[in-house]
Amino acid sequence: MSGPVGERVRWGILATGGIAATFTADLVDLPDAEVVAVASRSMDSAKAFAERFGIPRAYGDWASLAADEDVDVVYVATPHAAHRAAAGLCLEAGRNVLLEKPFTLNAREAEELVALARQHGGFLMEAMWMYCNPLVRRLADLVRDGAIGEVRTVQADFGLAGSFPPSHRLRDPAQGGGALLDLGVYPVSFAQLLLGEPADVTARATLSEEGVDLQTGALLSWENGALAQLHCSIVGGTSTSAYITGSHGRIDVPYGFFFPEHFVLHRDGREPETFKADPAAGPRNSLKHEALEVMRALRAGETESPLVPLDGTLAVMRTLDAIRSRVGVRYPGEE
Numbered sequence: 351m352s353g354p355v356g357e358r359v360r361w362g363i364l365a366t367g368g369i370a371a372t373f374t375a376d377l378v379d380l381p382d383a384e385v386v387a388v389a390s391r392s393m394d395s396a397k398a399f400a401e402r403f404g405i406p407r408a409y410g411d412w413a414s415l416a417a418d419e420d421v422d423v424v425y426v427a428t429p430h431a432a433h434r435a436a437a438g439l440c441l442e443a444g445r446n447v448l449l450e451k452p453f454t455l456n457a458r459e460a461e462e463l464v465a466l467a468r469q470h471g472g473f474l475m476e477a478m479w480m481y482c483n484p485l486v487r488r489l490a491d492l493v494r495d496g497a498i499g500e501v502r503t504v505q506a507d508f509g510l511a512g513s514f515p516p517s518h519r520l521r522d523p524a525q526g527g528g529a530l531l532d533l534g535v536y537p538v539s540f541a542q543l544l545l546g547e548p549a550d551v552t553a554r555a556t557l558s559e560e561g562v563d564l565q566t567g568a569l570l571s572w573e574n575g576a577l578a579q580l581h582c583s584i585v586g587g588t589s590t591s592a593y594i595t596g597s598h599g600r601i602d603v604p605y606g607f608f609f610p611e612h613f614v615l616h617r618d619g620r621e622p623e624t625f626k627a628d629p630a631a632g633p634r635n636s637l638k639h640e641a642l643e644v645m646r647a648l649r650a651g652e653t654e655s656p657l658v659p660l661d662g663t664l665a666v667m668r669t670l671d672a673i674r675s676r677v678g679v680r681y682p683g684e685e
């Protein structure tokens with residue numbers, strides 16, 4: 351396993367696509383982070399990415415990055431279907447890993463990765479940046495402290511209007527396509543942040559010709575009677591908002607519930623209170639909070655983050671599996 355980390359945490363980037371570039375741009379802005387290596391399936395892409403961000407080492411394969419002992423933590427940003435293989439390679443080689451959402455294609459793969467991390471003593475975290483967002487954390491604390499009483503319902507949605515061609519990874523079953531794993535993971539993770547793992551799941555979806563979900567509606571229920579009504583789509587831009595209703599009030603989170611600009615707390619019998627994002631914390635959509643949490647945890651010698659615990663990630667993966675089983679979405683290689 352990687353040794354103790356120093357003052358500056360040395361990052362490796364695995365894959366050179368859209369979110370890898372966004373995350374790396376946020377990392378290079380952090381004074382205590384250093385991006386020291388990048389790996390791609392192609393040496394040309396690795397070199398171009400390295401040049402763009404001033405990264406000293408470029409690898410044309412994943413194994414070389416996994417074997418690089420001068421890397422403290424690897425950020426894995428491949429399409430979902432490759433998460434298990436890429437993160438597994440790094441964990442087996444003794445690297446710590448921050449793995450993009452959705453963690454894996456299914457709960458079985460997620461359990462395999464968690465077992466590998468525990469076996470090798472490595473740090474592993476899902477890049478569920480929403481859980482590291484300061485305003486989302488404030489909201490969760492308020493709910494946990496009973497600001498709206500007992501949570502009765504959660505509603506949340508995330509949909510994009512983009513007309514994705516069949517070749518796009520979001521439409522490709524071989525890459526874990528569909529709205530649920532890419533976008534639905536946010537509403538599901540939000541509901542489970544507040545209520546934990548549901549006791550039961552029902553769902554309906556509109557499927558594409560390729561057999562991935564174009565849009566999915568899910569109803570989750572808990573033993574105490576709480577319900578979550580969740581929606582995701584790759585064929586319609588939704589309001590991407592969330593509403594939490596409790597026994598003594600409610601919280602409204604307008605557009606961008608997973609990186610909110612503000613939310614409004616309505617306590618029964620009191621004036622509404624607005625909680626705003628701190629402009630000093632940087633742009634709302636910054637991924638730096640999750641990077642800071644990884645670096646804090648590594649310096650503290652932790653093998654998982656209390657903000658994004660692996661048990662929570664596994665519980666989300668089980669819910670995503672349950673939703674997919676209700677709507678009939680299976681990926682190649684799944685039984």
Ligand SMILES: NC(=O)c1ccc[n+]([C@@H]2O[C@H](COP(=O)([O-])OP(=O)(O)OC[C@H]3O[C@@H](n4cnc5c(N)ncnc54)[C@H](OP(=O)(O)O)[C@@H]3O)[C@@H](O)[C@H]2O)c1
Binds near residue numbers: 428432
């Ligand atoms: N946290 C967030 O806000 C956020 C936002 C967007 C996406 N994501 C997640 O990040 C992951 C990547 O999304 P993206 O939008 O960055 O995708 P993308 O732009 O398509 O990039 C993915 C990269 O992975 C590599 N790759 C492509 N196909 C592959 C395959 N079949 N097997 C292995 N590697 C492959 C490629 O890099 P090389 O050519 O260098 O190998 C590619 O550039 C997804 O799991 C997605 O859910 C997270």
